[in-house]
Amino acid sequence: MVKRCFYRMGYTCYVKEANFSNANLSRPYKFFVHSIIHTMGHRKGGYDVAADYIMCMVAALVLNLPSNFLELIFEQMKANITQEMxxxxxxxxxxxxxxxxxxIESDELPLEHTSNLTLNRLQQYKKQSESSIPKVTRLFGCLKDPNYIAPFEGKWSHDDSESENEDTKFRRFCG
Incomplete structure (x- = not known):
């Protein structure tokens, strides 16, 4: 279900890796996933790759699925107790x-509000060519409709949804 959700968000790479790169998402979803990584990711982790537990959080939020975020957070804290992360x-x-x-100040990565200085820094980063940026896909799930109800029985979309039959494309997407 998570892989199908990322497919619908316009993810352009194969999904056999444990981590998804934000660079392969269309812009609206890229910002959404980036925000989740900032708030729920490890404090020393990067901002451009979503780990598997972050991907599950994103899918649960987009599809309005019941999810135990506290358990995910607790499991990550337990797993990293020896690394102090x-x-x-x-x-x-x-x-x-x-x-x-x-x-220990050198051990901490401070978070800053976006300012003109940080925006200027972003302009200096290597930009993707327009042809390599994933095309923007339509919003779906809770991002489109706050009253969205998740599909039942492990389905990733409703039978009457606006999405076309994507099974063939999805099989290629999984490599």
Whole structure:
């Protein structure tokens, strides 16, 4: 279901890898996934690749599926307890609740609000050619309709949805 959701979001690469690259998503979804990575990803992780648990979160949010986000967060915290890594928002909660908590400044990746300076930095990054940018796909699920109800029985779309029969294309997409 997650792979089909990313396919509908315009993802252009094969989906056999454990991580998905944001560069292969169409622009509206690229920003959405980027935001999820910023809030739920590891505080030392990158911003351009979505790990499998992030991909599951994105699919659950887009398709309005019930999902235990707390369990996902807890499992990631348990897995990384020896590496001293945890989701960024946990650091924000700790900073709020314990303002004088001792920290190693060089170990922390500070988050900043977007400013003219950060926008100028973004312009300096290598840009993709327009032909390689995935075409923008229509919004679907909760992003299109806040009252969207998830399909039942493990389906990835409703029988009466506007999407054309995508099974053949999806099989090629999976490589």
């Amino acid at each position: 945890y989701p960024r928002f946990i650091q924000m909660l700790l900073d709020d609740q314990i303002p004088n908590l001792a920290k």
